[in-house]
Amino acid sequence: MVRWQPDAAGRLGQAAMELYIERGYEQTTVAEIAERAGLTARTFFRYYADKREVLFAGSGNFQANILSALDASPASVSAMEAISLALGAAASALGPHHEHARQRYSVIAANAELRERELTKMASLAVALAAGLRGRGVTEPEASLAAETGVAVFRVAFERWVTERDDLDLSQVLRDSFAQLRSLSVA
Structure with a gap:
């Protein structure tokens, strides 16, 4: 079991930006962002309505x-x-x-x-x-x-x-x- 880590929103934002730069915005999925951050897609949606909102939060x-x-x-x-x-x-x-x-x-x-x-x-x-x-x-x-x-x-x-x-x-x-x-x- 993964130990809880603070700043889930910040980690999701950083993971999203890395993936957007590496792969492009359109080629990046919420599941990939969550995985890179060490979180679940469900956790992603607690902080952001969609992957676009990471950029405008x-x-x-x-x-x-x-x-x-x-x-x-x-x-x-x-x-x-x-x-x-x-x-x-x-x-x-x-x-x-x-x-x-x-x-x-x-x-x-x-x-x-x-x-x-x-x-x-x-x-x-x-x-x-x-x-x-x-x-x-x-x-x-x-x-x-x-x-x-x-x-x-x-x-x-x-x-x-x-x-x-x-x-x-x-x-x-x-x-x-x-x-x-x-x-x-x-x-």
Whole structure:
């Protein structure tokens, strides 16, 4: 009998990522993930609804942390600056997880279904950020425009971070991307 080991969800996530990288997302089964983690498929389903959810399990916390950072931004800043600060907090939190983010990105980029899910997640974040801005007194269409633009800037910065040099700092890439956006709007 196998002795109980802690962090089943973490072990399943690690096993899934290894298999997705080795074999591809579509070629990997839940049974294989569970076996690699030393668990059963039944245990897998206690933590994840399906094998796709392994890649998106932290989405709710990710969004909640960004919205908390938005709420904590100074009332005196513009809508776009508040979005920049909120997304900057997310970049700081993701920064130490570069290799995991890179692997996750490569799995998602290789599968149309997963890319669609990632876009849906980003669209949901933009809607939540716009609502957060409206809660701060920003009117429409400015709230939606700032939120949608901020999420687009974050996506571009994140993609640069995971696909270019290893020494890039996500927070700096994001700040640079917002600066590039400002220069585009002045030109």
